Amino acid sequence: xxxxxxxxxxxxxxxDLGPVRCAVLxxxxxxxxxxxxxxxxIERILTATGHxxxxxxxxxxxxxxxxxxxxxxxxxxGIQVILTTGGTGISVRxxxxxxxxxxxxxxxEGFGELFRLLSFEEVKSAAMLSRAVGGLVxxxxxxxxxxxxxxxxxxxxxxxxxxxxxxxxELEHLLALRExxxxx
Numbered sequence: 734x735x736x737x738x739x740x741x742x743x744x745x746x747x748x749d750l751g752p753v754r755c756a757v758l759x760x761x762x763x764x765x766x767x768x769x770x771x772x773x774x775i776e777r778i779l780t781a782t783g784h785x786x787x788x789x790x791x792x793x794x795x796x797x798x799x800x801x802x803x804x805x806x807x808x809x810x811g812i813q814v815i816l817t818t819g820g821t822g823i824s825v826r827x828x829x830x831x832x833x834x835x836x837x838x839x840x841x842e843g844f845g846e847l848f849r850l851l852s853f854e855e856v857k858s859a860a861m862l863s864r865a866v867g868g869l870v871x872x873x874x875x876x877x878x879x880x881x882x883x884x885x886x887x888x889x890x891x892x893x894x895x896x897x898x899x900x901x902x903e904l905e906h907l908l909a910l911r912e913x914x915x916x917x
Contacts, residue, residue: 753784759791760820771818794820808877819887821864837868
């Protein structure tokens, strides 16, 4: 019997799952559907990597609005990943990180850490102002099941960094890991 390497097993498992179904949420007090660059960029990157943006919204940076939008998608078993952009700064109005963290069952600390590391290469010390968080929300199947959530800053550069270097390459792997853990 031949053994497979972790990368071979990861690729086989991930490829069996098909395209990942995502929802995209832009959080901004200043952007409109016409001026939002980051939401459409997320959609383009998803499409280019064979995934689907099944829903998209733009809301103001209000904690209740953010939580309501996230909970609506978390309750939808057809959405596997929620990708947010914006509302991650350090102003009083930036509340995305706090809302997302409150909903997470398991935080993937490495996402924020690696995002800041990559950002440092691009923006130097300003990277310490970058807030990003990701993780898994676990609910009963009837209440939406498991959904990964990633909150990224609102700039197109930050979205490109997060999506092409971190989230995009791992989407299928994340789902395959959860699928495998459920079957064990």
